[in-house]
Amino acid sequence: MMIETDNVKIGGLNKLKYAIIGYPVAHSLSPEMHEAGFKTAGIDATYERITIHPLELTAGISDLKANHFNGFNVTYPLKEKIIPFLDGLTSEAQAIGAVNTVKIENGLLYGHNTDGQGFVEALRRQDFDFNSKKVVILGAGGAAKAIAVSLACLNVYLLILNRTSEKAAALAEQVNLLGGKASGDILAPGTWLESVDLLVQTTSVGMKSEPYLFDLQGINPAAWAVDLIYNPAVTSLLSNAALHGCRTFNGLDMLLFQGVLAWDFWFGVKAPVDSMRKALVDKLSVCSE
Ligand SMILES: NC(=O)c1ccc[n+]([C@@H]2O[C@H](COP(=O)([O-])OP(=O)(O)OC[C@H]3O[C@@H](n4cnc5c(N)ncnc54)[C@H](OP(=O)(O)O)[C@@H]3O)[C@@H](O)[C@H]2O)c1
CATH class of the missing domain: 3.40.50.10860 (Leucine Dehydrogenase, chain A, domain 1)
Structure with a gap:
């Protein structure tokens, strides 16, 4: 070469x-x-x-x-x-x-x-089809922003949940301005759990193997759950998602x-x-x- x-x-x-x-x-x-x-x-x-x-x-x-x-x-x-x-x-x-x-x-x-496209490519390699899927992003920091912007043109329904809800709303607005379909809210469990197709955990919670902020009780068992953290390889959110029947991935890919x-x-x-x-x-x- x-x-x-x-x-x-x-x-x-x-x-x-x-x-x-x-x-x-x-x-x-x-x-x-x-x-x-x-x-x-x-x-x-x-x-x-x-x-x-x-x-x-x-x-x-x-x-x-x-x-x-x-x-x-x-x-x-x-x-x-x-x-x-x-x-x-x-x-x-x-x-x-x-x-x-x-x-x-x-x-x-x-x-x-390349952060957002890297995320999209990692899931595509696992044959995840984004078209018309309901995606919930937990967090609205830098990594969430990169992913949300990359998802804006993929015909997904995006719900962004963040501890500081104003940041979730601002990111959702940005996605909508780029032609996507997004809304933002406070980071909490809710009815979204039943219909989510792809859950993306982007907060730093879990890096120290601490328990996640809430249980995923009621989550769609067909959902895929991704935690951007890769060390530890299995965060408490991922083990909880697996317990509820979800397919899980960490952030390595x-x-x-x-x-x-x-x-x-x-x-x-x-x-x-x-x-x-x-x-x-x-x-x-x-x-x-
Ligand atoms: N796999 C990869 O390639 C990759 C790439 C980039 C990042 N990451 C990982 O993704 C994570 C976030 O990185 P980032 O760059 O997006 O960080 P960031 O910009 O600092 O954002 C941090 C996010 O975590 C939330 N958060 C922090 N502590 C919280 C708590 N106790 N309760 C609820 N929410 C909390 C923040 O909410 P507020 O807005 O309310 O503060 C914010 O949404 C890190 O673990 C990082 O290692 C992985």
Whole structure:
């Protein structure tokens, strides 16, 4: 494989440089995932973790440019803060108002967001058909926003529930402006449980293996339940959903496919999904030992 970018060739003489930036980034699994992909695809590239404090973003971006990075991923808390530093945004990044993937070409920075499409792709690979489905999103933070915007054009009925109900209402309004069908409300159990087809848990509740905020008693047993958290692999919400008969997934495949879609943006080539997934699974099994 030999693909031309501005001044380098994938697998050519120049080593490509990628990174993940955030604060903190020590926990990120992206380096293992992308390095495994580079190795399988024969791309001569490195991928580093780079900690950048939000107040030092100006200097951090200058360093990335000066050190000839070809691109990077962006994680908490920089996904929105990075936008003023970018020279261009894809329509997805613009609609979501946040960036998780940046490409550097001729010294210019282009931002994209693959989080929402990564979620959609992860479910499509499991043969989930979104058409006319009732989707309930628990939470209205950054991840929920990326997913809701990606679902806006998929002919789903979206209910967004959040502790701060104003944020749920604002996100629903944004989805409707994009042509979707959404409403927002306070995060609580309700009659929605009986008719939901896809439940998407996007709050940070469960990261410390704590019990979820409510029981899913009465949930449609044919519903699929996804928790964006992947460590722990089974949150209390997922075990509760399984108890009620639902098919369950954690956030590992969303993480995988946001990375896979970053390859389309960086290289314009298909990523080696299997080796990237194996790297994630291997790293997580070490982390949970
Ligand atoms: N699998 C993946 O690839 C992937 C990608 C991105 C994120 N994630 C995971 O998704 C989760 C959210 O990330 P984010 O970036 O969206 O975070 P965020 O922007 O900070 O949003 C956090 C959300 O959680 C809600 N929340 C927090 N504590 C709560 C509590 N005690 N009770 C009820 N609601 C609570 C917040 O509600 P309020 O608005 O009321 O504060 C908000 O809706 C994290 O666990 C993150 O690791 C996974």
